[in-house]
Every structure is written in C-alpha cells, then in structure tokens.
Amino acid sequence: MNIKNILIAGDYESYFKNYLTELKHYNLNFKLIDNISRDDLKWADVYVGFEPSQLLQPSDVNWVHTFNAGINNYLTLEGWEESNALLTRTISDFGQKMSEYCLSYILADLQNHKQLEAQQKEKIWDKQAPQALKDQTVTIFGTGQTGQTIAKIYSALGMIVYGISNSGLNKPYFQKVEKLEKSKGLIQSSNYIISTLPFTDKTKNLFNQSLFDTLNQAYFINVGRGQVVDLEALKLALDNDNVRHAILDVFEIEPLPTNSDLWHRKDVTITPHISALTDIDEAVTCFYQTLKRIENNESLQNQVDFERGY
Structure with a gap:
C-alpha cells in the first residue's frame, strides 16, 4: 500500500x-x-x-x-x-473497561445497595446477607476480544461464565459456548446476561420477545450496541419479570430522547454510553x-x- x-x-x-x-x-x-x-x-x-x-x-x-x-x-x-x-x-482495553462497568452493577445488586440505601433513609437496621459472586452464572453474548476479557476477569472471581456466538466454538475463559439456537438452557440458568454484540444485520433486534421470554428473572446489561435490543420487548420482559432489572448504556438513538418512558422506570438504569469510552x-x-x-x-x-x- x-x-x-x-x-x-x-x-x-x-x-x-x-x-x-x-x-x-x-x-x-x-x-x-x-x-x-x-x-x-x-x-x-x-x-x-x-x-x-x-x-x-x-x-x-x-x-x-x-x-x-x-x-x-x-x-x-x-x-x-x-x-x-x-x-x-x-x-x-475495552473489555477491561466494560468488565469493570458491568461488575460495579453486579456487585451493587448482590450487596443489596438499593435496599440498604432505602433502609438508611428510614433508619431501619435489618441484616440481609449479600450473595457471593462465586454462586452466580453470567452469559455473555459475543465471545470476541471484549467478551473474552470480561470472561477472563469474571471466571477468575469464581463466576460460572457462558458465551453465545455465531459459531458456537469454545473460547478461553468460557465454561461453555453455544450458538443462540442451542443456548436456551444456558440462558435460563443465568443470573446475569451481558451483551457486547456489535450492530450487524444478524444482530439487529436479536434481543426480542422470544429471547427475553427465555430469561428467568435475569439482570440484563447492554454495553454493545443499542440496535440489538427491541426496547418494546424489553419493557414487556421487565413487566413480566423475565428481566428483573436492565442496565442500558447504549441506544439506537443517542442521546436517548427525553420523551422516552425508560427514563421513568425504576427497573431500568440508564448511562450515557460511558462503559468503554x-x-x-x-x-x-x-x-x-x-x-x-x-x-x-x-x-x-x-x-x-x-x-x-x-
């Protein structure tokens, strides 16, 4: 050249x-x-x-x-x-940055931060034991460099880490990798779902109602691209408790329009595309x-x- x-x-x-x-x-x-x-x-x-x-x-x-x-x-x-x-x-080091971003919310969830904040406001002394990372299962959509870095860090912390990819080929640091069409069992057993997927013709609205229906009160985190999530399907999944909370760092339209009802949902956390600046x-x-x-x-x-x- x-x-x-x-x-x-x-x-x-x-x-x-x-x-x-x-x-x-x-x-x-x-x-x-x-x-x-x-x-x-x-x-x-x-x-x-x-x-x-x-x-x-x-x-x-x-x-x-x-x-x-x-x-x-x-x-x-x-x-x-x-x-x-x-x-x-x-x-x-996008994988390192994204892993820390996601881990901050996972730990806050396991350590009951929201409940403890609410108890402090009401001056309530009520002990509830935090859950351990080693008892959690996370499934990462996307097993490329970013997904592998996240898997490496989380597996070192004792978490069970599964991966979903186009090929379904095994990758380092994942206990198991499956194609989406064979992943129902992995997804149903997961406490946390993380999407690192890029936006392609194949990934557009990949997280649709059919996929969300598979989740079992999972925590959903999207740090990939907003276009991979059907937001209407996500709202329905939140309403039905297939998803108990969603952490959304990316959206199809950014900034997220001020008239979006996502801003007002207590079961949604919105961040302005900062997971891996x-x-x-x-x-x-x-x-x-x-x-x-x-x-x-x-x-x-x-x-x-x-x-x-x-």
Whole structure:
C-alpha cells in the first residue's frame, strides 16, 4: 500500500506529538472535519478520525482508520467493495473497561445497595446477607476480544461464565459456548446476561420477545450496541419479570430522547454510553501500531470484515 499523505479529521496534533519523529516521512494534515474539502480528500492516501467527512468516499483513499471501536458510521458510506479501500478500527482495553462497568452493577445488586440505601433513609437496621459472586452464572453474548476479557476477569472471581456466538466454538475463559439456537438452557440458568454484540444485520433486534421470554428473572446489561435490543420487548420482559432489572448504556438513538418512558422506570438504569469510552491517546497509539504493521506487511487484528460487519 502506498502511504504518503495522512489526513487527520480533528484538532489532534498535540496527541500525535509522541509519534511525530517516527512519522516524519509522512505528510500529516490536521483539519477540522467541517473544513475538509474535496481537494484534501484527493490529496490524502489515508483518512483518520472519529467520523467520516460528509464529502468522504471510500475511493478517495487507500485506507480509513476510525478512532472508534464501532464502525457503523463509516459503513453507511457507499462504495467500499468497489474501492477496495482498507478500513480499520481502534482496539484497546475495552473489555477491561466494560468488565469493570458491568461488575460495579453486579456487585451493587448482590450487596443489596438499593435496599440498604432505602433502609438508611428510614433508619431501619435489618441484616440481609449479600450473595457471593462465586454462586452466580453470567452469559455473555459475543465471545470476541471484549467478551473474552470480561470472561477472563469474571471466571477468575469464581463466576460460572457462558458465551453465545455465531459459531458456537469454545473460547478461553468460557465454561461453555453455544450458538443462540442451542443456548436456551444456558440462558435460563443465568443470573446475569451481558451483551457486547456489535450492530450487524444478524444482530439487529436479536434481543426480542422470544429471547427475553427465555430469561428467568435475569439482570440484563447492554454495553454493545443499542440496535440489538427491541426496547418494546424489553419493557414487556421487565413487566413480566423475565428481566428483573436492565442496565442500558447504549441506544439506537443517542442521546436517548427525553420523551422516552425508560427514563421513568425504576427497573431500568440508564448511562450515557460511558462503559468503554475511547481514550484519544489509546486511539492514536492504535493508529500508529496499525500503520507500522501495514508497513511491515503484517496481519491486522483490527481490519474490518465487511461481510461480518465488524
């Protein structure tokens, strides 16, 4: 791949300072996304940024790298197959971050935080023993790098960890991995369900009424993509006690509209897509490491597979 001119969409020059010496053989152009012109895109061999310029076409460049882990905003561009342009995404410690996010809510649930807060307000001294992590079963939808990191941490804490994936192939740190169509027994036995799934044609509304009906008063946590959950089906599952509480960090429309009735439900916890925020320093490092691997003709772990959608 011929790489000489690199267009970075955004005022990120200060974040590249640690790599400017290594990148001295390249021409770097840092430009606010709204100021990017067709001439800039014709000049560039590489486009880098959190989101595509409205003028960007895959045929403009040889390689696009997104600072995000998700790539849905780039997949809306037409012409990827015709251009043969490379698309890569940022991979970082998202699994570590998501595992801590989810664990904070799991522990709060097991340690009866809400009940204890209510008792304090009423000056009630009533002991109820917390439940132990080692007695809990969690099923993680998505057994890729993120899911495996979560499974590694939770299994080390003594939890029984199951996985659901397209292939159903066993992966490290999971006691068992199944395809969705064979997973009814795993799901029914789970205390906690965590979705790390990306948004693809196969995962859209995967959490529908049929799937939620399988749950047995489970705690549901979504840190993947909002589009994988049918919210109306989730509300019904909450009403029917198939789901006893939902932690939702991602939504199809963000920010979540103020007129959504989810804001008012006591059995729903809403967070503003913060379970695994992309750190710009990590994103720049990932870009640089990807560039070096391309230079050395090495395989890329973060190359997007357009057929799979991630």
